[in-house]
Amino acid sequence: MPNATYTFPPDFKWGVATSSHQVEGNNENNQWAAWEQETGRIKQGHQAGRACDWWEHAEEDFDRAAALGLNSLRLSIEWSRVEPEPGKFDEDALERYREMLQGLLERGLEPMVTLHHFSNPLWLEKQGGWLNIGAIAYFDRYVERVVRALGEQTTLWCTINEPNVYAVMGYLQGLFPPGQQDFKAMRIVLRHLLRAHGVAYRTIHRLQPAARVGLAHNLHIFDPAKPGNLLDRLAAGGLDLSFNRSILNAVWKGWWTLPLGFGPAWSLHHTLDWIGLNYYTRALVSFDCGARDTLYGRLSHAPDAELLDGGYGELYPEGLERALLRMARLGIPIYITENGIPDSDDDQRPRALLLHLHRLWRVLQGNFPIQGYYHWTLVDNFEWADGWTQRFGLIGLDPETGERTPRPSADLYAAVAKGNAITPELLDAYAPELREVLLPQ
Numbered sequence: 173m174p175n176a177t178y179t180f181p182p183d184f185k186w187g188v189a190t191s192s193h194q195v196e197g198n199n200e201n202n203q204w205a206a207w208e209q210e211t212g213r214i215k216q217g218h219q220a221g222r223a224c225d226w227w228e229h230a231e232e233d234f235d236r237a238a239a240l241g242l243n244s245l246r247l248s249i250e251w252s253r254v255e256p257e258p259g260k261f262d263e264d265a266l267e268r269y270r271e272m273l274q275g276l277l278e279r280g281l282e283p284m285v286t287l288h289h290f291s292n293p294l295w296l297e298k299q300g301g302w303l304n305i306g307a308i309a310y311f312d313r314y315v316e317r318v319v320r321a322l323g324e325q326t327t328l329w330c331t332i333n334e335p336n337v338y339a340v341m342g343y344l345q346g347l348f349p350p351g352q353q354d355f356k357a358m359r360i361v362l363r364h365l366l367r368a369h370g371v372a373y374r375t376i377h378r379l380q381p382a383a384r385v386g387l388a389h390n391l392h393i394f395d396p397a398k399p400g401n402l403l404d405r406l407a408a409g410g411l412d413l414s415f416n417r418s419i420l421n422a423v424w425k426g427w428w429t430l431p432l433g434f435g436p437a438w439s440l441h442h443t444l445d446w447i448g449l450n451y452y453t454r455a456l457v458s459f460d461c462g463a464r465d466t467l468y469g470r471l472s473h474a475p476d477a478e479l480l481d482g483g484y485g486e487l488y489p490e491g492l493e494r495a496l497l498r499m500a501r502l503g504i505p506i507y508i509t510e511n512g513i514p515d516s517d518d519d520q521r522p523r524a525l526l527l528h529l530h531r532l533w534r535v536l537q538g539n540f541p542i543q544g545y546y547h548w549t550l551v552d553n554f555e556w557a558d559g560w561t562q563r564f565g566l567i568g569l570d571p572e573t574g575e576r577t578p579r580p581s582a583d584l585y586a587a588v589a590k591g592n593a594i595t596p597e598l599l600d601a602y603a604p605e606l607r608e609v610l611l612p613q
């Protein structure tokens with residue numbers, strides 16, 4: 173019989189995750205800023221604009237994160253600020269990041285620093301972005317500079333966020349810049365990103381032997397719509413191989429698998445000190461010979477599923493447990509580098525948060541080395557092609573005025589982090605209907 177209080181390990185990291193372009197504001201020198209100027213690219217013509225104003229006032233949100241009782245925060249460095257022109261580094265920008273990381277440390281928040289989270293300097297984009305093999309060496313030069321500048325403030329590095337999402341959205345679905353729909357290009361971009369990860373892994377360790385270096389992988393669950401149908405199973409398996417397994421095979425086994433290629437990727441072998449899991453939702457897959465963009469799998473959701481805002485998918489907390497158990501096979505530490513839902517009126521988030529954290533707790537009972545959980549996200553931020561239409565924040569933001577309004581979920585997450593546990597009292601206060609589901613009767 174499990175105890176009615178679900179307690180987490182004593183040194184567990186409770187955090188929130190963000191990325192530079194989504195929160196800093198006034199990033200005008202990257203490919204997203206240019207993309208936002210083009211008509212029809214972003215829902216309702218939204219732009220990141222001042223975003224959450226972190227470049228000027230991040231510390232005010234750091235205070236909010238500390239007040240929630242968190243002990244870590246994941247943010248990313250904006251390459252276009254640090255290296256606005258090829259080879260020209262901006263010492264003031266690096267100093268601002270140093271100040272931000274120092275601000276986190278002073279508030280008891282361990283920084284996790286992502287080096288690439290979807291945005292590229294415009295000069296790189298003009299040279300073909302990650303289609304250009306030269307991007308790998310450029311990235312390495314930038315990484316070296318950042319690690320030299322910020323190495324006193326952190327040893328916890330995430331090289332690249334969601335290489336699969338970056339490549340698929342930008343080069344297959346065409347919804348992110350540069351808006352291409354070209355399978356071959358998608359494959360090349362993904363290979364270059366993974367090779368850049370491998371190079372960065374070694375560079376960071378050369379400069380900082382104590383570094384802990386990982387990569388944040390978006391593991392999307394693909395289940396056959398009809399498990400008894402062989403074609404559905406093949407289509408789901410093909411998507412899983414392409415979107416999930418091929419990435420993990422490359423950076424852990426050092427082996428390219430389809431669609432990335434076939435054969436050794438020795439320089440990538442074991443280039444992870446930890447793996448980051450970004451988990452959001454799952455899709456059901458039916459074989460469809462017309463669905464070329466999604467490798468002949470038509471995506472849908474379970475007929476009885478509870479759906480998330482704005483077509484984001486289904487609420488499927490079990491997927492977090494499944495994804496963690498898959499990643500645990502690597503045998504290395506795991507961070508949940510992102511998990512959350514879009515929910516502007518917070519009518520699903522408290523329950524969703526409790527259900528996901530309960531799944532996490534269940535996996536922890538197997539003594540798997542899960543080090544921390546980073547909720548996506550602290551304050552509503554610019555949600556890429558969805559602009560400001562999707563609200564992932566524990567704290568709501570009016571992007572016009574900058575006014576922040578904490579949602580009930582913020583108090584709930586604070587109570588879990590401060591108590592390091594899910595208690596029956598929290599279930600009663602935030603989602604009484606879960607008492608039946610989560611507590612032994």
Ligand code: IFM
Pocket residue numbers: 191194334450510548555556564
């Ligand atoms: O906002 C994004 C983030 O940048 C990458 N992972 C998914 C989040 C929510 O869609």
